[in-house]
Amino acid sequence: MSYLKLAIGAVLAITILGLVAIAAIYRGNAISAQAETKQAKAALATVTAVNDANQATIGRLQAQATYDAKMTAQLAEQLAASNQVFIDNTAALHKLKDANADVDHFLALPVPPALRQLYDKPGAAGGRQD
Known part of the structure; x- marks a missing residue:
């Protein structure tokens, strides 16, 4: 009988050690x-935080794109208006030239060399583009 008690005690001790080992493994997993x-x-x-910063940047870029589009539209309108003024002035000049002999004679005169040099500089308004 004493061997039987010893065997039961050994099995019980091994079981307890096994349960303690399993509990230690679970505890380690829980900590991990x-x-x-x-x-x-x-x-x-x-x-x-990075996403919030990116959203703020996207918002600023969209606002800038809207502003840029508005400014581009305004510049296009101003350019169209300037072109129309130029066209109107050119048409008026041609009408005046055709209607007035003095104006026609004046416009037929050669441009003085000093004035021509001013306009012949590269980059000048109406000048040569070399």
């Missing part, structure tokens, strides 16, 4: 999972 959870929360906070 907690560390991973903290790391995941920190990564989420970083990603959220």
